[in-house]
Amino acid sequence: MLTTTSCAGCCTSTSNPATRQVLVVGCGNSDLSEQLYDVGYRQLVNIDISDTVVSHMRQRNAERRPDLTFLQADATQTAFDGGSFQAALDKGTLDAMAAEEGGSLAGRMLAEVGRVLAVGGRYVCVSLAQESVLRLAVEHFVQEGWAIRVHCLGTQEEQDTLSDSASFALPVFVLVCTKFRQPPPAPVLEMCQGENGAPCRLSSTAALLSAVRERQAYALVRHKLRSGTCVGQSSALTLCHAPTGRPRYTLTVLDGPQLAKAPLRNHFAIFIVPQGRESDWLYGSAEGRDQLARSANFRRLVVVAMHRDQEYADMQSVQSELSPMVMELAPRGMPANQQVPFLSVGGELGWREVVSRGVSALSGEYSVEDVRGEDGFLYRRLVFLDNAGVVQSESRLCAPAPASSGKRNKKKKSKLPPPAMKGGMASVDRSFLCCAHHRVMVAGLSLLGLEDLGPPITLLLVGLGGGGLPQFLRDFIPGVSVDVVELDPEVLDVAQRCFGFQPDERLKVVLGDGLEHISGLEAKGERVYDVIMFDVDCKDPTLGMSCPPPAFVETAFLEKVRNLLTARGMFMLNLVCRDSALRARVLSRVRDVFPCVLSRDIEGEVNEVLLCIHREGEQGEKDRANPEELRKACRRLQGALHTSDVSHKAQIDVAALLEDLKIA
Numbered sequence: 209m210l211t212t213t214s215c216a217g218c219c220t221s222t223s224n225p226a227t228r229q230v231l232v233v234g235c236g237n238s239d240l241s242e243q244l245y246d247v248g249y250r251q252l253v254n255i256d257i258s259d260t261v262v263s264h265m266r267q268r269n270a271e272r273r274p275d276l277t278f279l280q281a282d283a284t285q286t287a288f289d290g291g292s293f294q295a296a297l298d299k300g301t302l303d304a305m306a307a308e309e310g311g312s313l314a315g316r317m318l319a320e321v322g323r324v325l326a327v328g329g330r331y332v333c334v335s336l337a338q339e340s341v342l343r344l345a346v347e348h349f350v351q352e353g354w355a356i357r358v359h360c361l362g363t364q365e366e367q368d369t370l371s372d373s374a375s376f377a378l379p380v381f382v383l384v385c386t387k388f389r390q391p392p393p394a395p396v397l398e399m400c401q402g403e404n405g406a407p408c409r410l411s412s413t414a415a416l417l418s419a420v421r422e423r424q425a426y427a428l429v430r431h432k433l434r435s436g437t438c439v440g441q442s443s444a445l446t447l448c449h450a451p452t453g454r455p456r457y458t459l460t461v462l463d464g465p466q467l468a469k470a471p472l473r474n475h476f477a478i479f480i481v482p483q484g485r486e487s488d489w490l491y492g493s494a495e496g497r498d499q500l501a502r503s504a505n506f507r508r509l510v511v512v513a514m515h516r517d518q519e520y521a522d523m524q525s526v527q528s529e530l531s532p533m534v535m536e537l538a539p540r541g542m543p544a545n546q547q548v549p550f551l552s553v554g555g556e557l558g559w560r561e562v563v564s565r566g567v568s569a570l571s572g573e574y575s576v577e578d579v580r581g582e583d584g585f586l587y588r589r590l591v592f593l594d595n596a597g598v599v600q601s602e603s604r605l606c607a608p609a610p611a612s613s614g615k616r617n618k619k620k621k622s623k624l625p626p627p628a629m630k631g632g633m634a635s636v637d638r639s640f641l642c643c644a645h646h647r648v649m650v651a652g653l654s655l656l657g658l659e660d661l662g663p664p665i666t667l668l669l670v671g672l673g674g675g676g677l678p679q680f681l682r683d684f685i686p687g688v689s690v691d692v693v694e695l696d697p698e699v700l701d702v703a704q705r706c707f708g709f710q711p712d713e714r715l716k717v718v719l720g721d722g723l724e725h726i727s728g729l730e731a732k733g734e735r736v737y738d739v740i741m742f743d744v745d746c747k748d749p750t751l752g753m754s755c756p757p758p759a760f761v762e763t764a765f766l767e768k769v770r771n772l773l774t775a776r777g778m779f780m781l782n783l784v785c786r787d788s789a790l791r792a793r794v795l796s797r798v799r800d801v802f803p804c805v806l807s808r809d810i811e812g813e814v815n816e817v818l819l820c821i822h823r824e825g826e827q828g829e830k831d832r833a834n835p836e837e838l839r840k841a842c843r844r845l846q847g848a849l850h851t852s853d854v855s856h857k858a859q860i861d862v863a864a865l866l867e868d869l870k871i872a
Contacts, residue, residue: 229253231293231324233283233317234301236261245273255281284316291326298333306341318348327389337381337420345383346397346413353391357384357398357407358416360423379427381420415454422448429461430536447533449518456518457530460511461537462501475542477506478534479551480526482558484579486513487589489812492597496812504551508539516560516575523557553582563588564706568698571747576706578605587642590674590702595749601674602642603707606635636708638679640859644810645782646677648817649741651865652780653685654841655819656738664689668737668772670722671744672699675709682715684849684858690715693722723759730768737772741780752787753794755815761794766801770822779820786814795872807872808865818872842866
């Protein structure tokens with residue numbers, strides 16, 4: 209219900225409501241006008257396109273409200289004089305009309321409202337603010353040069369009452385648009401919480417829409433949590449930075465049966481992920497967050513991740529900023545005086561420095577950034593922002609990590625990295641492979657049977673990333689010749705600029721589609737590679753398999769891969785598949801093509817590496833899977849790595865990486 213206070217705040221000029229000319233658009237059989245009339249608004253003109261509705265409303269109000277006017281009229285084309293009203297009220301009419309004629313009907317209605325309102329007049333629309341509806345109205349009035357303010361209605365207590373019913377899971381919004389005589393120099397866009405909340409100025413229509421989406425998502429999550437409909441699931445929402453509308457915090461609410469028996473004192477806690485660590489498995493994956501929740505042992509845990517491109521002063525200010533919002537997510541039954549702890553890693557805010565930003569035509573916007581790892585080292589990461597929870601590539605830097613900012617120096621900003629690191633010029637430690645599946649792939653070369661390292665090894669890698677894996681192979685495997693196929697030219701540029709990747713005669717890159725490249729080579733009928741590795745991601749998040757794309761594991765294509773391998777050849781696949789049925793189908797296809805398939809799970813991750821042996825003959829296959837033969841091969845490869853002419857030795861333990869090999 210629209211209260212007297214809110215209506216008075218939306219109307220203009222004169223203090224006597226009896227003299228205000230108010231047009232009620234699409235009145236229907238709502239009692240809104242009757243309530244306004246009863247509190248003193250006499251100059252109310254109600255219009256509706258239905259003659260039946262108008263007749264009914266006249267009869268209903270003939271005795272008690274004789275001055276309440278009801279007229280049959282088309283809201284897109286009325287007979288009223290221009291500038292004849294000081295306010296126009298709309299309760300749900302815009303929502304209904306926006307679905308008609310692709311929005312053009314609503315557009316004509318808004319234009320007519322603008323015509324009949326006087327300068328300084330206001331269009332007040334009560335709406336659920338579906339994005340398409342709100343966008344239509346905001347863009348229309350921005351073009352007309354009007355000021356726009358959106359109120360998210362209801363006190364917290366009112367929202368709690370509403371959220372007990374599934375019909376009112378989403379908040380109600382009031383859109384207030386004010387007609388100016390002259391358009392302002394820049395669009396005036398504001399957002400308010402509640403009827404009388406302080407307005408927050410926003411920079412663009414997109415920012416305003418984002419702020420509304422945030423309130424809707426927040427209300428929906430609260431409704432699910434309080435109604436108990438998401439027990440056993442995790443709910444996530446994003447809180448935006450009010451002045452810019454850009455994401456500032458992502459909150460993941462972890463609740464489930466495994467936490468229901470937690471002690472009463474362990475009702476609720478907030479865990480703040482350090483900056484730069486939000487992509488770590490423990491914080492960035494569903495499996496990791498579940499483990500974090502179990503170890504924390506709280507009935508409900510809210511995991512908070514901070515966003516890049518946002519500034520945070522210190523841990524105390526972050527906690528103060530979050531407290532009003534996150535406390536609304538507390539579980540039912542928590543005592544009112546319960547102390548809610550903020551948890552973190554060592555009380556530190558964390559550290560992140562963006563060293564390069566760009567846009568790939570194939571993968572979208574990306575960020576190259578330096579972060580401080582849990583071990584104190586500095587790491588460089590490539591992240592595509594369309595999938596910001598996944599680190600595309602990572603390398604450890606030789607430069608020391610910057611000092612952290614914690615509670616003791618909370619008023620000081622984190623120290624910036626040394627000047628030599630500016631612009632992506634930090635030295636990458638090429639002897640260290642950050643990705644565990646890369647280390648397993650290197651260790652898997654033991655299965656080639658390198659008694660004396662044999663002839664030079666030819667290797668094809670599909671998927672460059674930051675170039676850490678192919679660079680390591682070139683630097684530390686004697687005699688290896690590496691060909692890399694990379695689809696995205698921007699990725700090659702980033703690898704060279706920011707990750708120290710250096711192609712040469714033994715390390716070559718071909719820009720192109722890996723599927724087409726392998727098909728073209730196979731058509732020539734030559735066995736040219738001892739090892740073929742796939743480390744290429746899938747861009748479609750709906751498939752249940754994020755590495756590789758499905759076309760790379762079709763039987764016909766796997767046969768082409770096999771045909772390119774030499775007699776001693778191996779195929780290595782980084783497989784990331786959360787769908788157990790899909791994984792089983794992929795494994796079945798791989799086993800149909802390769803006589804022996806070994807698997808190595810990556811601890812703490814979804815990845816597994818498949819080592820697919822091509823050597824002909826049963827004895828060769830048995831030797832590969834024989835533990836003693838495998839240990840000998842591991843020692844030979846380890847020795848080869850240590851005798852490389854690179855100034856510092858490879859940081860890899862071959863035998864340990866292959867300890868948990870199993871037949872797939």
